[in-house]
Amino acid sequence: xxxxxxxxxxxxxxxxxxxxxxxxxxxxxxxxxxxxxxxxxxxxxxxxxxxxxxxxxxxxxxxxxxxxxxxxxxxxxxxxxxxxxxxxxxxxxxxxxxxxxxxxxxxxxxxxxxxxxxxxxxxxxxxxxxxxxxxxxxxxxxxxxxxxxxxxxxxxxxxxxxxxxxxxxxxxx
Amino acid sequence: xxxxxxxxxxxxxxxxxxxxxxxxxxxxxxxxxxxxxxxxxxxxxxxxxxxxxxxxxxxxxxxxxxxxxxxxxxxxxxxxxxxxxxxxxxxxxxxxxxxxxxxxxxxxxxxxxxxxxxxxxxxxxxxxxxxxxxxxxxxxxxxxxxxxxxxxxxxxxxxxxxxxxxxxxxxxxxxxxxxxxxxxxxxxxxxxxxxxxxxxxxxxxxxxxxxxxxxxxxxxxxxxxxxxxxxxxxxxxxxxxxxxxxxxxxxxxxxxxxxxxxxxxxxxxxxxxxxxxxxxxxxxxxxxxxxxxxxxxxxxxxxxxxxxxxxxxxxxxxxxxxxxxxxxxxxxxxxxxxxxxxxxxxxxxxxxxxxxxxxxxxxxxxxxxxxxxxxxxxxxxxxxxxxxxxxxxxxxxxxxxxxx
Numbered sequence: 192x193x194x195x196x197x198x199x200x201x202x203x204x205x206x207x208x209x210x211x212x213x214x215x216x217x218x219x220x221x222x223x224x225x226x227x228x229x230x231x232x233x234x235x236x237x238x239x240x241x242x243x244x245x246x247x248x249x250x251x252x253x254x255x256x257x258x259x260x261x262x263x264x265x266x267x268x269x270x271x272x273x274x275x276x277x278x279x280x281x282x283x284x285x286x287x288x289x290x291x292x293x294x295x296x297x298x299x300x301x302x303x304x305x306x307x308x309x310x311x312x313x314x315x316x317x318x319x320x321x322x323x324x325x326x327x328x329x330x331x332x333x334x335x336x337x338x339x340x341x342x343x344x345x346x347x348x349x350x351x352x353x354x355x356x357x358x359x360x361x362x363x364x
Numbered sequence: 365x366x367x368x369x370x371x372x373x374x375x376x377x378x379x380x381x382x383x384x385x386x387x388x389x390x391x392x393x394x395x396x397x398x399x400x401x402x403x404x405x406x407x408x409x410x411x412x413x414x415x416x417x418x419x420x421x422x423x424x425x426x427x428x429x430x431x432x433x434x435x436x437x438x439x440x441x442x443x444x445x446x447x448x449x450x451x452x453x454x455x456x457x458x459x460x461x462x463x464x465x466x467x468x469x470x471x472x473x474x475x476x477x478x479x480x481x482x483x484x485x486x487x488x489x490x491x492x493x494x495x496x497x498x499x500x501x502x503x504x505x506x507x508x509x510x511x512x513x514x515x516x517x518x519x520x521x522x523x524x525x526x527x528x529x530x531x532x533x534x535x536x537x538x539x540x541x542x543x544x545x546x547x548x549x550x551x552x553x554x555x556x557x558x559x560x561x562x563x564x565x566x567x568x569x570x571x572x573x574x575x576x577x578x579x580x581x582x583x584x585x586x587x588x589x590x591x592x593x594x595x596x597x598x599x600x601x602x603x604x605x606x607x608x609x610x611x612x613x614x615x616x617x618x619x620x621x622x623x624x625x626x627x628x629x630x631x632x633x634x635x636x637x638x639x640x641x642x643x644x645x646x647x648x649x650x651x652x653x654x655x656x657x658x659x660x661x662x663x664x665x666x667x668x669x670x671x672x673x674x675x676x677x678x679x680x681x682x683x684x685x686x687x688x689x690x691x692x693x694x695x696x697x698x699x700x701x702x703x704x705x706x707x708x709x710x711x712x713x714x715x716x717x718x719x720x721x722x723x724x725x726x727x728x729x730x731x732x733x734x735x736x737x738x739x740x741x742x743x744x745x746x747x748x749x750x751x752x753x754x755x756x757x758x759x760x761x762x763x764x765x766x767x768x
Contacts, residue, residue: 266681289534315480318430326678330606331511332558332571334534339606341456341510344534350510351455351480352432 243276251299257322261306264293264326266338267355270311272320278358280311285348286356287312291335293327294363303363308338309356313348412494413448416466417757419715424730425459426748427513432456433480438747442719442732445742449496456510458517462757464524468492470543472518472529474508488527488541500546504539507531512656513752514606516559526586528560540586549586559606563614563630571606577628577635592634597626605680609659609668611692621680623653641695643670643688650674654682655708656725657753662712668692669720671710683708683724687738701738705731711754723751
């Protein structure tokens with residue numbers, strides 16, 4: 192019962208804050224202040240956020256799903272589920288400059304594409320959307336096509352693995 | 365509800381006491397002293413283990429994939445099904461090696477100065493089995509391959525003298541540590557070839573990208589010299605896994621994704637391919653070996669235990685649904701043992717009356733089985749997140765199976 196009481200009290204206080212005249216004026220003041228401050232800042236400091244690059248127009252499927260066609264040889268956490276996308280690293284991570292390659296067939300156009308499975312690095316593992324499909328993956332002694340390796344090599348931020356990209360680099364055929 | 369019922373009961377008893385006391389005003393008696401002795405004050409202690417690992421203890425490696433910085437190895441007693449202790453392993457934990465006397469675990473680890481960032485330090489640490497405390501350590505070049513665990517990336521020579529650490533930056537090289545003097549020997553280039561499969565006290569084979577094998581030797585100071593290289597032994601379309609099986613002092617079975625077996629002997633210093641056979645027979649082409657540790661060889665009986673599943677190309681990490689048992693000398697399967705829980709790792713104790721172990725990545729459970737029929741003897745549950753490889757300790761004197 193005490194938990195219900197606390198919840199009811201919280202809801203009541205929230206409702207009072209959001210409906211009071213003082214609350215409305217407070218929020219209006221905050222808006223005015225923020226707007227004024229923004230107009231005073233140099234343009235370079237108010238640059239727009241950089242969104243994750245979405246999948247291309249002629250693709251089909253859900254890039255948050257392990258079944259998505261680009262992930263045919265991936266083994267790791269999908270950056271799409273970690274604040275990035277299939278080709279964008281999440282904020283605060285660094286893409287590995289070297290990596291391994293796979294070949295996947297795009298069901299939308301029937302073509303085979305070379306996919307670069309760069310890792311995003313420098314933070315502990317994302318832990319979301321673990322996906323292991325391994326098509327065409329080879330043992331670690333054939334590293335250019337091996338997905339058991341941590342590819343966070345040559346980065347400034349170190350080898351801590353965060354998540355995996357699946358970047359279209361061109362036609363395979 | 366329970367507290368309400370207890371309250372009512374207390375109120376009833378209280379009323380009864382009031383009624384009784386109003387009738388008879390006898391003096392209240394002190395409660396009788398309990399008839400059992402009082403508990404003794406306790407001292408805080410720390411458990412110590414044995415001086416060396418019994419044959420049926422097991423090291424269970426957990427790569428902790430969702431928190432790769434926190435790899436570790438658990439030590440369990442498979443006879444009793446009990447958890448004994450843990451050794452921390454760091455980022456991308458590969459496994460341990462047992463010192464030949466069985467008294468120490470050598471643990472290669474990767475650490476960062478600020479958790480997941482900052483200066484990287486790679487180090488080999490000696491943990492005494494007795495207290496599982498970190499003891500001596502040797503800092504090595506910060507190049508250790510970061511990958512899913514492969515014990516052949518961290519082998520120890522059979523006599524325990526040198527530890528080899530495979531590096532991938534992506535340049536390939538081998539670090540050598542003098543495990544006796546506990547000093548770094550150096551780093552040696554191994555272009556195009558990876559891992560080290562020991563074939564004697566001072567020799568090993570490496571697997572190369574073109575499907576060939578490279579022999580190499582160590583001298584008494586630990587310096588590596590590369591030797592003969594074979595022609596490519598395996599097709600690019602069906603490569604040998606990076607998990608070959610040692611079946612003799614200098615002999616290894618290299619097994620492809622599809623289950624083709626090639627025995628290779630490096631006794632002469634030049635790897636020689638011998639018998640070739642298959643794990644599958646007619647009508648069984650749909651079956652493949654798979655998992656992170658698909659093979660376990662029991663030297664006293666000469667039997668090979670393999671995790672097998674039904675699947676096609678690209679399923680080499682799929683868990684096994686059956687254990688197939690092979691007589692390696694006769695190159696024949698002697699049993700097919702379905703298992704009730706799929707497994708990605710299999711291991712067998714090295715004594716004459718062995719226990720068979722399996723684990724499924726992500727399950728946190730080691731299943732202890734009878735080797736004869738894979739029936740379940742007991743389960744050890746709650747073992748972390750992502751069990752990768754299982755390691756049974758050596759049972760014999762030094763130089764007999766110290767390195768896996």
